[in-house]
Amino acid sequence: MNHPDSQPIKLVPSQKAAETAEQEGSLYESRKKVYVRSISGVFANWRWILVWVTQLLFYGLPWLQWNGRQAVLFHLVERKFYIFGWVFWPQDVFFLAILLIISAYALFFFTAIAGRLWCGYACPQTVYTExxxxxxxxxxxxxxxxxxxxxxxxxxxKFGLKAAKHTAWAVVALWTGFTFVAYFTPLKELLGSFVPFAFGSWEIFWILFYGAFTYFFAGIMREQVCKYMCPYARFQGVMFDPDTLIITYDEERGEPRGSRKKGVDPASVGKGDCIDCSxxxxxCPTGIDIRKGLQYExxxxxxxxxxxxxxxxKMNYPRGLIRYSTxxxxxxxxxxxEIVGHVMRPRTLIYGGILALVCMAFVWGLATREPLRVDVIRDRATLSREVAGGLIENVYQLQIMNMTEAPRSFEVSVSGLDGIRIADFGGQVEVPSASMHALTLQVRVPVDTGEPGSSNVxxxxxxxxxxxxxxxxxxSTFLLPR
Structure with missing residues (x-):
């Protein structure tokens, strides 16, 4: 119980705390919409070239045919990846690991040379935002x-323009989602389900999911993805050094800024080359001022x-006030x-050398990849048994993988023990193209052959x-009873 003379305590923040909070401001910066002005020029042309190249590949590859099938198809149901003339199986995950290593070293190499080239020209976020x-x-x-x-x-x-814009965005986004799914489900099946809208539940989910991501990331969020969601923007600083090519503003030449008439010599008015036109x-797609120096955005x-x-x-001044430099x-x-000489420094040479070696290993692995694989599994349920004629029998499962694009006939034989043979088998098996065939073989040897146990190879x-x-x-091994 409170004392009758007591007064309620009021918590009043100190003046110093209030001033500190006012100086620091809010922890979260409210977004200021960036209205990007269109521009033409050498680098803008290169960006649009990359837009066309990447999107022609992305949207076009599912339509290409190869040997009567889709040229590029990551068929999850069949557990096979088709890439033109190659057929990859789950056992080929080694190639995926090498491909990831190549991607990582390529990122290190190009970032050390010229910064965020991937972000500026080929990143899907940049491409679809464009x-x-x-x-x-x-x-x-x-x-x-x-x-x-x-x-x-x-x-x-205003409503009509906004509705038309968002409708166009939605169409592009949904077609992007449809194309993405076409890499995992054959395009013919998707097109057959398109008119009656009879897609499977997973196809519908991924079309809408990928389409929604494209719509919100490229249409609504835009620079927010690059500034706050992409991890590369945060750790790029550790991959730069003073000899990395970056987009720079020549402050010595440009300052002090100020407007003036066309053709006026900057020195005559006590100003630099920058006319502060903004x-x-x-x-800038992220809304930054490059004249403030290198920024993670x-x-x-x-x-x-x-x-x-x-x-x-237009001002009759030399180009290069803003340029690629170090x-x-x-x-x-x-x-x-001198710039080129320092760009090709030990760091980039090491990255480039490792990248070249890994790429050569990848190409060599593809070139020498065996077109036939066989897994031999001895049936452990039956172990060994004696059959008519005084013979000992072991049962084996052979998984024969024909990794080529044509059906093939294979001859199968066994050796290693005296009198060994395969029972009830013609010696030949047919395996369709790009498929696996399971073959059960009953291998028999005379009872007095080999050593008891499983040491018989x-x-x-x-x-x-x-x-x-x-x-x-x-x-494999042949088990003989003791």
């Missing part, structure tokens, strides 16, 4: 028109270089020859009739 921005510009207009449209109150025109900020797309070069041309090159005023020989070089010599 596509969705192009759709938005075609429907709503250029940057200024889009800004005015968003500020305007809702009207029939076009480099307007064309920069994806290396070089749109600011195209914009600045265009302004320099930290050391800016400090020491290196030319192109035998060999199965499987050879293709049309090509004797395609052969497997697989060892």
């Amino acid at each position: 596509i969705f921005l192009w759709i938005e510009e075609k429907i709503e207009g250029d940057r200024n028109k889009r800004m005015k449209l968003d500020k305007a109150p809702m009207s029939g025109r 076009l480099c900020v307007q064309v 920069c994806i290396g797309c070089a749109a600011c270089i195209d914009a600045c070069d265009e302004v320099m041309d 930290e050391n090159a800016l400090k020491k005023h290196w030319g192109r020859k 035998i060999h199965f020989d499987i050879k293709a009739k049309d090509d004797t070089s395609v052969a497997v010599h697989e060892a």
